[in-house]
Amino acid sequence: RVVDAYYSFHCCCLVTFLNQLFYIFACPTHYPIELILKSLYFFVILNPQPMAQNQELFLCYPQVMEFYCQSCETAMCRECTEGEHAEHPTVPLKDVVEQHKASLQVQLDAVNKRLPEIDSALQFISEIIHQLTNQKASIVDDIHSTFDELQKTLNVRKSVLLMELEVNYGVKHKVLQSQLDTLLQGQESIKSCSNFTAQALNHGTETEVLLVKKQMSEKLNELADQDFPLHPRENDQLDFIVETEGLKKSIHNLGTILTTNAVASETVATGEGLRQTIIGQPMSVTITTKDKDGELCKTGNAYLTAELSTPDGSVADGEILDNKNGTYEFLYTVQKEGDFTLSLRLYDQHIRGSPFKLKVIRSADVSPTTEGVKRRVKSPGSGHVKQKAVKRPASMYSTGKRKENPIEDDLIFRVELEVQTPGLSSEGSPLPSGLRRSSHLSLPSYWDHKRMLPSPANFCFCFL
DSSP: OOOOSSSSHHHHHHHSSSSSSSEOOTOOOOOEEHHHHHHHHHOOOOOOGGGGTTTHHHHHTOOOOEEEEEEEETTOOOHHHHHTTTTEEEEHHHHHHHHHHHHHHHHHHHHHHHHHHHHHHHHHHHHHHHHHHHHHHHHHHHHHHHHHHHHHHHHHHHHHHHHHHHHHHHHHHHHHHHHHHHHHHHHHHHHHHHHHHHHHHOOOOHHHHHHHHHHHHHHHHHHHOOOOOOOOOSSOOOOOOOHHHHHHHHHOOOOOOOOOOOOOEEEEESSHHHHHEEETTTTEEEEEETTTTTOOOOOOOOOOOEEHHHHHHHHOOOEEEEEEEEEEEEEOOSOOOOEEEEEEETTTTTTTOOOOEEEEGGGGGOHHHHHHHHHHSSOGGGGOOOOOOOOOOOOOOOOOTTTSSSSSSSEEEEEEEOOTTTTTTTSSSOOTTTTOOEEEEEEEETTTTTTTOOOOOGGOOOOO
């Protein structure tokens, strides 16, 4: 059996585990267990590699390891240098160990140098996690308090509506109940008088009839002429109208959790305002927020701050516009020249390249080349606007040297002709002073140069 050197064993446990005679790999030679234990210890300390690759350490025991085979990368004794490793380059083991120590020390120092920045990052990320947790707890409290207030408001409104209903019902009920009582009294009076009079007429004597006539005539006339409240003095309308759809929609959309995945280390800034700043002219810097993978963040509301420091240490004014698509515009105008510093921070961290050094110059100091570059630079917001291309008509006076750039107009092309104007010398002969021969013409693209070549006699020479 083979014991891998990557595993460590207690000596007593290893003795118990192994047989008294131990076979090394496929070699039939027997080695005492004490030799195996010492070799394992020596092997693990000096060269912790798999045992299958370092058989020589065991075979050399108890010889002293004095040399190191550079080809096999293993320690060996003097006998091995004359035998199996005779043709291999060898060096003293002590020198190799010192080299290994120095190399390991360099690697160790390089690794240890990373510890301060890792410690700083750990502290910073821990603070972010702590702030994130506190922010979450604060938002939870805000949500509970907001909806508790809304619940209180709803309960108050509920009580007000119930009170209004009770008041309106009471007023209407009182009027109708009074009218009902008046009608009941009139009905009772009419029935009572009618029954009494009818009884006297049907069963009374002449004397009783005369007496009833004398007593009930006035009462009956009064009841017959009495104005009873026959029409209702109130109505039964009590409606409850509530617009719940809009409220439900508002409640459904109530509150928003705003966040972005933007990180300062991936966020970049571009624009003419970073290349050159001119006194008194509005300048713009576009900030594009990106996540940890370098992908564009497509939402706004990130915590972005900008600080433009003047040479005297003061801070110039500026404005940040949120485009709501992951990009932001920092607009500023500088009124004096000098070297300025622009610090752009995302969540209190400098974005990539920040702080930026800006050189503010006067407009008179701007070179034509710079102006040309400036005109060709797209405005920060122009990337979001589709523009139509308008074809420009060719000029009849266009020449091949009208512009430096050969790729300028898809309606212009060049033809090469030999100048043979009557009265003037041909190609190679000198021309009169002040004249220049032009062999390049620019013609509109709709001209068919195979069928409509211009006459050489119509060529013009212009004084320069």
